[in-house]
Amino acid sequence: MKLLPVFTRKLSHVCNLKPYKDTKWLMPNGNPTGVYIYNCVADQRVPVILSDQHVATWYSCGPTVYDSAHIGHASCYVKLDIVQRILKSFFNIKLITAMGITDIDDKIIKKGKETNTDFRTVAKQYEHEFWADMSSLNVEKPLIITRVSEHITCIESFIKKLIDSNMAYIASDGSVYFDTSKYPSYGKLQRAQESGEPNSDHKRNNMDFALWKGHKPGEPSWDVSWGEGRPGWHIECSAMVSKVFGSQLDFHAGGIDLQFPHHENEETQSCAFHNMRQWANYWIHVGHLHVKGDEKMSKSLKNTISIPTLLESYSADTFRMACLISNYRYPMEYNLELMKTAEDVLNKFKFFFKDAYRYVNINSADHADYDYKLLDKLQKVEEANIEALKTDFDTATCVSNLQTLVSSVNKILKSDTGGYYPVPVLLTAEYVTRVLTTFGLILEEPAESVVSNSLIDTLVEFRHTVRLNALTKKDKDLLTACDIVRDKLKSHKIQVNDSNKGSSWVSIK
Ligand SMILES: [Zn+2]
Structure with a gap:
C-alpha cells in the first residue's frame, strides 16, 4: 500500500483540494505528526495532521450494557488501548479520550422485562462489570465517560436543530428520521443502498435513519418538544461528542461492524448539524475476533467466551501479546495456536x-x-x-x-x-x-508471589548445581532426577530453561 505524502504547507481550515482520486477524505489543516493511518473514507493510509501537533481528541463507541462483555469486546478495546498508548508514548500526543456508554436500548429494556428489573439497574450492573473486565485486561479508562441517560437534553437540542434546518422530519408515529435525500454525501464510509435499519412506512427514503423513536407503551420515554419517546442509537454518539469536543473530532474508533450504518450515520448527522464537510478526521476500525469455524463472536450466535473465563486460561499479558502480533485492522482468529504463540513470545x-x-x-x-x-x-x-x-x-x-x-x-x-x-x-x-x-504489558509478577518466587529461585538454582555436576560426571540417574524435577515444576506452571551459565524460570498459565 502506498503512503500519502505529508503536506507541509498551510491549507485552508479543511482543505477542498481533493488530492486523491475518487475519495472524499479531506486533508485537515495543521501540523503533521509523522504517523500514517488507514482511513476507510480515503481507502488508503493518510497522514495524521492535528491542529495542535501534541493534542488530539479521541472518541470510542462503548458497549451497549445489556449483558457481560466477551473476548470480542476484549480484543477491540485492548487493540484500541494499544493504539492510544502508541500515540501517547511514541509520538508524544496528549489524547483527550472519551467513550460513550449506551445505557438506553431495546436490548437493555428487553433484559429488564425478562428479569423484572428496572432497565437503569440492568445498565448500571453491566457497565460496572465492563469496567472491571477492562481493568483486568489493563485497558486504561477514558478521561470522559458519557452515558446516554445523562445526555437527553443535548440529544434533544441536536435533533431539534436538524428538524429546524429541514434535515430531519417528524414521522406520523412520533419518530424523527434524518432525511438522507438532503445529504448527497451519504455513503462516504461505505457505499450502500439502504440505511441498515428495518424499512418502515414512516420513512420517506430507504436510507433514512431514526434519530428518535416515538413512544411505545410499556417502554421508558422522555418528554421533548415534539412529543414523547427515546433517542435512536446513532444520534447519541454525535450529540455527546459534540457536547464534549465541539464541531471537530480527530479520532473516532470502534469495531469494524460499526463502520456501517452506525459511523456513516454519525458522520452524516454531525456534518449536517455543524455545517461541515468532514466531522471525524480519522476513523479507526478494529477487525473482528472470531473463533474457529464461526464468522464472528456475538451474543446472538451464542459462541461467546467471557473475559473472566479467558483469564482462567491465559494471563492478560498473553492475550495482549496475541493482539500485538495480529494486525488491529484485520480479523483475528482466537485459537490454541495463536495463544500458544503469544505465550511463547x-x-x-x-x-x-x-x-x-x-x-x-x-x-x-x-x-x-x-x-x-x-x-x-x-x-x-x-x-x-x-x-x-x-x-x-x-x-x-x-x-x-x-x-x-x-x-x-x-x-x-x-x-x-x-x-x-x-x-x-x-x-x-x-x-x-x-x-x-x-504497549500495556504488565510483565511484573504479582506481589503475593514474591515469597514463593524466592523459594522457586532457590530450588532452580540448586537443581542447576546438581545438573552441572551430573553432566560433568555423566551421571545418568542424577540427570534423570533433574529432568523429573523440571517436569514436576512444569506441571505446577513453572517453565525452566537450562543453560551452562545458569537455569532460569518463568511462570506459565
Ligand atoms: Zn457510536
Missing part, C-alpha cells in the same frame, strides 16, 4: 530479562568489554520500530524486531567464549522492557 522476553540481569550480576573475575556492533543493532531496531509504529501501528513487525534483537543478545548471554558485555546487554533489556510496558 512473552516467555522468550521474560527469560531474556532474567538471563540478562543474572549475566550482569554474575560472580566472576571478568571486566566489562564494549560491543559497538550490539549497540549499533539496538539503535537500528529502535529506528525500525518507530518506522513500523508510524505506519498504521504495525505492532507485529515491532515485536518481531524485538525478538530478533533478543536472539542476538541471547547468543552473548549463553556463550562460554568471548568477552563480557554488561552495558549493551542492560541497555537492550531496558529498551525491550520499555517498549513492551508502553
